[in-house]
Every structure is written in structure tokens, then in C-alpha cells.
Amino acid sequence: MDQISNISQLFAAQKYKLTPQREAIVNILLDNEKDHLSVEEVYMLVKLSYPHLGLATVYRTLELLCELHIVEKMNFGDGVARYDLRGNDHSHMHHHLICSVCGRLEEIKDDWLVELEKRVEREYGFNVTDHRLDFKGTYGTCKRTGCKKEKANKAVS
Structure with missing residues (x-):
């Protein structure tokens, strides 16, 4: 099963929907997994597919992904919150x-x-x-x- 399917199941288990906008944000994180993107970087990349998507939606989606333990919010000492996908292969x-x-x-x-x-x-x-x-x-x-x-x-x- 691919990661999007797993993430969709995690959303459904918590009574959330993986909307197309949320899925686009997840795909940005998957495509840039090694980069540990900031909210602003995710926003700029997702705007290419969803130009009307607001920064607040990106913030809320990333916070929801953290709440569902799909993403980890990290700070590497540069004062910027970055987001890192949790792997399915480790607890x-x-x-x-x-x-x-x-x-x-x-x-x-x-x-x-x-x-x-x-x-x-x-x-x-x-x-x-x-x-x-x-x-x-x-x-x-x-x-x-x-x-x-x-x-x-x-x-x-």
C-alpha cells in the first residue's frame, strides 16, 4: 500500500477527509522528503497546483498532520519550523x-x-x-x- 493510501486511512480513522488540497500538501512533503520544508516553502510549492489556496490552510493542514502523527514539526536551531514526514517503517x-x-x-x-x-x-x-x-x-x-x-x-x- 502506498503512503497516500496509508495517510488517507489515518485521516478516515480520525474522522477527517483527505481533501484534494490536503493531499496536494502531503504530496509536496513526499516529493521533498529530504528537504524538511518550512510552511512558507510548502505554501509556495502547493500554490503551483492550487493558486487560490491560502497560507492559513497550509498552516492548519500541517498542524493537523502533526496532530495525526503523520508529520513531525522540527526546529534545527535556525528559528524556522520545518516539517518532516514520519516513516511507516519505524515506530x-x-x-x-x-x-x-x-x-x-x-x-x-x-x-x-x-x-x-x-x-x-x-x-x-x-x-x-x-x-x-x-x-x-x-x-x-x-x-x-x-x-x-x-x-x-x-x-x-
């Missing part, structure tokens, strides 16, 4: 590597925290239902060569 959100020099973002699909979750439950009686982990640092290539973003920042100052 938890995937993790991220975030370079503080160039801003490159890489996803880690493996769930390395299963043992930690078991320990938390055992030692604290706390049942973990979800988690998210972001690693912030610097890629070796950015340290050695300096990256375009770092060079651009120096040129401005």
Missing part, C-alpha cells in the same frame, strides 16, 4: 545530524535507542512512546576545507 521518528558550519542535514533511519528506552522503562517505570534525537556538530570536510557557507559569512563581515 519512532528518525534522527538527524546537523552541521553547525554548513547547515547540512542528514537523516539516520536506524533506531539506536531501543536499549535506552527499555532501561528508562525498567528504572523509572516510564513507557517511552516516541523519541527524537538530533546530533549537532561539524562534518570533517567542513573543518578541513571550510565550506561555502563559512566562506560566505567571512566575506560579508
